[in-house]
Amino acid sequence: MSIRELDQTYVANTYRRFPVEIVSGKGSLVYDTDGREYIDMGSGIAVTSFGVADEIWQRAVIEQIGKVQHTSNLYYTEPCAKLAEALCTRTGMKKVFFSNSGAEANECMIKAARKCAAENKGPDCFTIATLTGSFHGRTVTTLAATGQAHYHELFQPLTPGFAAVDAGDIAQLDDVNAKTPLAAVMIECIQGEGGVIPLDPAYAEALSAWTAAHNVLLLVDEVQTGNGRTGALYAYMNYGLTPDAVSTAKGLAGGLPLGATMLGERLESVLGYGDHGSTFGGNPVSCAAALSVLSRIDDDLLADVRRKSRAVFEALDGAPGVESVSGMGLMIGVRCVKPAAEVVAKCIGRGVLFLTAKDKGRLLPALNIPDELLMKAVGILKEVIAD
Numbered sequence: 386m387s388i389r390e391l392d393q394t395y396v397a398n399t400y401r402r403f404p405v406e407i408v409s410g411k412g413s414l415v416y417d418t419d420g421r422e423y424i425d426m427g428s429g430i431a432v433t434s435f436g437v438a439d440e441i442w443q444r445a446v447i448e449q450i451g452k453v454q455h456t457s458n459l460y461y462t463e464p465c466a467k468l469a470e471a472l473c474t475r476t477g478m479k480k481v482f483f484s485n486s487g488a489e490a491n492e493c494m495i496k497a498a499r500k501c502a503a504e505n506k507g508p509d510c511f512t513i514a515t516l517t518g519s520f521h522g523r524t525v526t527t528l529a530a531t532g533q534a535h536y537h538e539l540f541q542p543l544t545p546g547f548a549a550v551d552a553g554d555i556a557q558l559d560d561v562n563a564k565t566p567l568a569a570v571m572i573e574c575i576q577g578e579g580g581v582i583p584l585d586p587a588y589a590e591a592l593s594a595w596t597a598a599h600n601v602l603l604l605v606d607e608v609q610t611g612n613g614r615t616g617a618l619y620a621y622m623n624y625g626l627t628p629d630a631v632s633t634a635k636g637l638a639g640g641l642p643l644g645a646t647m648l649g650e651r652l653e654s655v656l657g658y659g660d661h662g663s664t665f666g667g668n669p670v671s672c673a674a675a676l677s678v679l680s681r682i683d684d685d686l687l688a689d690v691r692r693k694s695r696a697v698f699e700a701l702d703g704a705p706g707v708e709s710v711s712g713m714g715l716m717i718g719v720r721c722v723k724p725a726a727e728v729v730a731k732c733i734g735r736g737v738l739f740l741t742a743k744d745k746g747r748l749l750p751a752l753n754i755p756d757e758l759l760m761k762a763v764g765i766l767k768e769v770i771a772d
């Protein structure tokens with residue numbers, strides 16, 4: 386059987402894959418079984434922050450694999466401790482819990498918020514408000530947090546204790562809070578899976594004031610927006626927010642599984658011995674990879690991400706067939722007249738891998754994508770959209 390047939394026979398049918406079998410790559414170029422070259426504008430859904438088979442990243446990973454690949458969390462390891470230090474130093478957060486994915490990073494954030502609220506505000510205070518259109522993961526609890534009903538339908542009953550409110554309408558928080566006292570509000574600064582929709586800065590400011598005034602925790606899901614993606618180290622920094630917890634994953638380790646839940650002052654001591662754990666969480670190889678990734682996300686790189694972003698916005702804004710362009714940094718959504726799925730399929734035929742987000746096209750290239758490749762891919766996208 387071919388790889389495609391094997392996959393279709395033996396891998397659970399949860400993914401509608403494109404007819405591309407990727408075997409290798411270098412930076413922002415990937416190659417399929419026939420040796421065809423593609424410009425990678427998705428970076429594995431914002432994961433390969435510095436592209437495929439990046440040499441600096443590879444060195445960090447190989448060096449750690451040569452020492453020890455796993456120890457369990459019964460012992461100390463240097464990459465885990467140093468990564469926690471780097472994350473706290475660069476965000477002002479106080480403690481980090483490591484897991485393996487975005488959903489798990491959110492689970493930890495939810496558990497910490499629930500325990501804190503129960504201790505400080507009583508056992509009835511467990512509800513977390515999330516935004517309509519949000520995406521927080523696929524576990525039964527993070528699905529409940531996800532503000533999109535179609536994800537919920539097949540898996541009832543979901544974890545109770547979540548309430549969806551519309552972004553932009555603070556009054557809805559007052560209503561929910563009056564009915565069931567809120568433990569926390571959880572947001573994405575830019576909804577990724579929901580269609581690359583940035584939060585209105587005025588609403589973010591009002592939300593921050595509202596949570597402070599009502600002693601409600603502010604949780605920010607930076608699984609997709611984090612680690613330089615939006616032109617700031619974390620997207621909440623673009624909004625001047627002071628979250629009580631921040632979750633991240635996708636791009637953190639540049640292509641290895643790693644989730645991190647950063648806990649601020651109000652949550653740093655909430656979780657104690659035995660309250661939470663993960664066998665693989667904080668794996669030394671993933672942490673060594675993340676240390677390498679983070680060390681390269683400096684002011685120059687972030688300025689470069691913002692510069693590239695402006696170039697993409699300028700190229701696409703008002704182009705024929707383009708209805709709107711949204712996003713920040715190298716997290717960009719394109720609403721076009723044509724169905725996004727058709728555009729993505731045609732771009733594959735032209736050697737470019739794009740993504741969709743709901744009914745939009747989505748660009749999430751590697752942060753260090755060379756200008757020529759970025760603009761070549763955007764040029765092809767423009768032609769396909771206009772065609």
Ligand SMILES: *Cc1c(COP(=O)(O)O)cnc(C)c1O
Nearest residue numbers: 486487488520521522577608609
């Ligand atoms: C991808 C994503 C998740 C889920 O991450 P997994 O690693 O797939 O569990 C959660 N929140 C946001 C905002 C995401 O983009």
